Amino acid sequence: MSSAAASGDAAARPPLLELSDVVKRYGPVTALAHGSLRCEAGSIHAVMGENGAGKSTLIKIVSGVVAPTEGEMRLDGAPVRFRSPLDAQKRGIVCVFQELSLLPDLSVADNIGITAPPRRFGLIDRRAQVRQAERWLAEIGCDGIDPRERVRDLPLSRRQMVEIAKALRHRPRLLILDEATSALTADDVERVVVLLHRLRAEGMAILYISHRMHEIRKLADTCSVYANGRHVETFAHGTRSEAEIVRMMIGRELSQMFPPRPPRPIEAAAPVLEARALTWEDRLRGVSLSVAPGEIVGLGGLDGQGQREFLLALFGCLSGLGGEIRVDGTPASFRGPSEAMAEPARLALIPEDRKTEGLMQPMTVAENLSAATLRSWCRGPFLNNVHERRAVEEIVRRMQIKAVLDLPVSTLSGGNQQKVAIGKWLLAAPRVLLLCDPTRGIDVGTKQEIYRLLRELAAGGTAVLLHTTDYDELIGLCDRVAIFYAGRINRLLEGDAITEEAIIAAALDIGAERERAA
Amino acid sequence: MNRAGLRLVLRHNALPLLAGVIFAAMFGLYLALQPNGIRTDVLVTASNKGVLLALIAAAQTLPVLTGGIDLSAGAIVVLCNCLASILVNGSGLQIALGVVGVLGGGLAAGVFNALAVVVGRLQPIIATLATSTMFYGVSLLLRPSPGGDVDDDFASRLTGAWYGIPVSLILLGAVLLLVWMPFRRSLTGRGIYAVGSAEASAYMSGVKVAPAKFAAYVGAGLLSGLAGLLLTLIAESAQASAIQAGDLTLNSIAAVVIGGTSLFGGVGGIVGSVLGAFILRTIGDLLFVLKASPLWQPLFQGLILLLAVSLGALPMLRIRNRLETYR
Numbered sequence: 088m089s090s091a092a093a094s095g096d097a098a099a100r101p102p103l104l105e106l107s108d109v110v111k112r113y114g115p116v117t118a119l120a121h122g123s124l125r126c127e128a129g130s131i132h133a134v135m136g137e138n139g140a141g142k143s144t145l146i147k148i149v150s151g152v153v154a155p156t157e158g159e160m161r162l163d164g165a166p167v168r169f170r171s172p173l174d175a176q177k178r179g180i181v182c183v184f185q186e187l188s189l190l191p192d193l194s195v196a197d198n199i200g201i202t203a204p205p206r207r208f209g210l211i212d213r214r215a216q217v218r219q220a221e222r223w224l225a226e227i228g229c230d231g232i233d234p235r236e237r238v239r240d241l242p243l244s245r246r247q248m249v250e251i252a253k254a255l256r257h258r259p260r261l262l263i264l265d266e267a268t269s270a271l272t273a274d275d276v277e278r279v280v281v282l283l284h285r286l287r288a289e290g291m292a293i294l295y296i297s298h299r300m301h302e303i304r305k306l307a308d309t310c311s312v313y314a315n316g317r318h319v320e321t322f323a324h325g326t327r328s329e330a331e332i333v334r335m336m337i338g339r340e341l342s343q344m345f346p347p348r349p350p351r352p353i354e355a356a357a358p359v360l361e362a363r364a365l366t367w368e369d370r371l372r373g374v375s376l377s378v379a380p381g382e383i384v385g386l387g388g389l390d391g392q393g394q395r396e397f398l399l400a401l402f403g404c405l406s407g408l409g410g411e412i413r414v415d416g417t418p419a420s421f422r423g424p425s426e427a428m429a430e431p432a433r434l435a436l437i438p439e440d441r442k443t444e445g446l447m448q449p450m451t452v453a454e455n456l457s458a459a460t461l462r463s464w465c466r467g468p469f470l471n472n473v474h475e476r477r478a479v480e481e482i483v484r485r486m487q488i489k490a491v492l493d494l495p496v497s498t499l500s501g502g503n504q505q506k507v508a509i510g511k512w513l514l515a516a517p518r519v520l521l522l523c524d525p526t527r528g529i530d531v532g533t534k535q536e537i538y539r540l541l542r543e544l545a546a547g548g549t550a551v552l553l554h555t556t557d558y559d560e561l562i563g564l565c566d567r568v569a570i571f572y573a574g575r576i577n578r579l580l581e582g583d584a585i586t587e588e589a590i591i592a593a594a595l596d597i598g599a600e601r602e603r604a605a
Numbered sequence: 606m607n608r609a610g611l612r613l614v615l616r617h618n619a620l621p622l623l624a625g626v627i628f629a630a631m632f633g634l635y636l637a638l639q640p641n642g643i644r645t646d647v648l649v650t651a652s653n654k655g656v657l658l659a660l661i662a663a664a665q666t667l668p669v670l671t672g673g674i675d676l677s678a679g680a681i682v683v684l685c686n687c688l689a690s691i692l693v694n695g696s697g698l699q700i701a702l703g704v705v706g707v708l709g710g711g712l713a714a715g716v717f718n719a720l721a722v723v724v725g726r727l728q729p730i731i732a733t734l735a736t737s738t739m740f741y742g743v744s745l746l747l748r749p750s751p752g753g754d755v756d757d758d759f760a761s762r763l764t765g766a767w768y769g770i771p772v773s774l775i776l777l778g779a780v781l782l783l784v785w786m787p788f789r790r791s792l793t794g795r796g797i798y799a800v801g802s803a804e805a806s807a808y809m810s811g812v813k814v815a816p817a818k819f820a821a822y823v824g825a826g827l828l829s830g831l832a833g834l835l836l837t838l839i840a841e842s843a844q845a846s847a848i849q850a851g852d853l854t855l856n857s858i859a860a861v862v863i864g865g866t867s868l869f870g871g872v873g874g875i876v877g878s879v880l881g882a883f884i885l886r887t888i889g890d891l892l893f894v895l896k897a898s899p900l901w902q903p904l905f906q907g908l909i910l911l912l913a914v915s916l917g918a919l920p921m922l923r924i925r926n927r928l929e930t931y932r
Contacts, residue, residue: 152809173811188809192802192871197795202811210790235613253810396926405926 101164103292109158119144120316131293133303136313146265150182151175179260183267189238196220196234199253223252228278243270263294345563346542359550360519366409370396372574378550385565386554388594392571394554398521402436403427435517445508448497452490453479460514482510502533519550620865621877631887638894652771655886662860662878664828667821672801672870673729675825677737679853681714685833687744690753690843711830719822744845751844760838785875793820801870863913
């Protein structure tokens, strides 16, 4: 659009902000292996990449939340280091964060004026602050928001607009929007697009992180693609096709780490668990999916598109659920996990956060393993330790958990902890196993063991529903894959149709857009 | 103010307003049933007892607003009680210096807590539990056996009445108007609310987190010191009592909760806590004029506290993801 205007005299002046070969490590984990970026005044720069590509780390470095381990950052050509977000803010770099940085118990006006409110005699002038907030809200086209309202009482999309107003109040030179439109309504997105065009014309540099291709198409002058913590390529918008961009975002080899997939039976087995048009609040908008014994069904898509809520809904954790859940073809309703765990469904959920939801860290390995099935080890009101012990030892052998049974589970490595979290449920011999990102933060060897175990379970007649953010697992392990987008299943892939291209396209809603455009 | 504004103010201050209505009803009933009619000495006695707890509750409110707690508030009161029984005596100048010394003692105790919590990054509940025992230890060293003396004239003037208005009430009003109101509208005061509301977000927004927390604990120490001074003037003696310290701390937390301040931080204020303290103190007086046995008092105090907590827990009923109940 105005990429020509942006590159006009850029050669003469140093860029507003430049990062070269920036690295960020957290202990042994490298979050960003190679970060490079150039932000020019009066230009919108889009950063793209899948989950875990290093975008968030890049943003955190630029906005002063974390300091880079290596590499140099230059502001107007001079090297800088930001000590805190406040430090970055003072130098004109302000970020609108994806996870909102608003203070829920304070009013909208308080939030917008948080660090530098208008003051009289040294004290905050609340009336002037309300007027100021009104002005900034009007600036972004949100005069409907009462500045005296508490942020907690606003819906998410309004909060996101307040967050943008709050960032603008600092009159930044570089404005960063990190997925700042993810919860906005279509009207608000349109307002933001108009606003960003105006700010660009006024000479602001804008860094725009988004998964939504159609917004990038409307806004970006320059695009940078990140994959696996590395900067892949930077190019002027419009010089690469969307297919090329998707290929850049993949940029890695598929390893030979998955067990062979059995051939699909010609006649599919009857589903053991079936969801019909599930709805919940604004997170699930009519999800229908079934899973049969012997099948591994993957749930994919970007973070937070409803996959997690879908599993929680099946397991009876959500109240006010719409739609229907059927077990063996008969409608069922679970009022809580204990009902979902009972006959006839015998569901088991391996939760996302093994630290808080999956395991009781201070308790021993043995106690954790038997925790989900305590009733079956009881004789009268007392636990039968001999019985319990035998079952626990059996599962430890089967899963090759490297652990001393009577030590706290917190002493184990992440991989072994996850095995305990899974083993605990295998003792209950579930008919349906729900897993929420079971291999996050786990070493490759343990990953392979978990893949083999899941395949064995499926071969033994268990139905497996696996939510994962790792596309390799969807491709290598799953018989069918449901890609979530905005609380719906955007696409259901099967067999050879499960390719990285198809998954990314569906996750970013690209194919659908193209069809709509055609 | 327009109607929308009024509606918002009412909604945001629902719990303190409710506490105010309950207190007004209780105190009104007490005065109506008072056999000797409304007399200044009745008001003065009620005010002195109420203001003492109100000051400690005010002190407690500050750390609670940041999402912390000060379990040493009662011990600081006792410490300053012992200090005052030694220092507040002699000539006018000596008394004035003594008062400064007592308040300085409270301030120093607050600084010690702040260092432990902010610089030492200890959990407030355990840090202040430990310092509470230390402060009690210092009190014991200052005053191994009960006793001490304060200037009679000074004591009776500050615990008496001025043109029919209890002086302690004037003191409390001054603290609210001249200290709390301006503080609430300062950047540090807002920082306290911001930190209690969402500490990470506050940091991301550029709020100075450490100074805000520091101010909360120091302010708590200072207000507890003032309460200790008042206690000495009322009792005209001092005693290093761990039981009294614990009792005052627990009552201050109860008053804070009844006044509508959230123990999670970010919501509430000192005005509500003062009303909460008055409610707690009126229960005993009310039982007295109703000719009920004072043995009933703890039962009613507990009941009112439970009701107040239940009101605060009402939003839990709206939670629709059952896992969030445990967060």
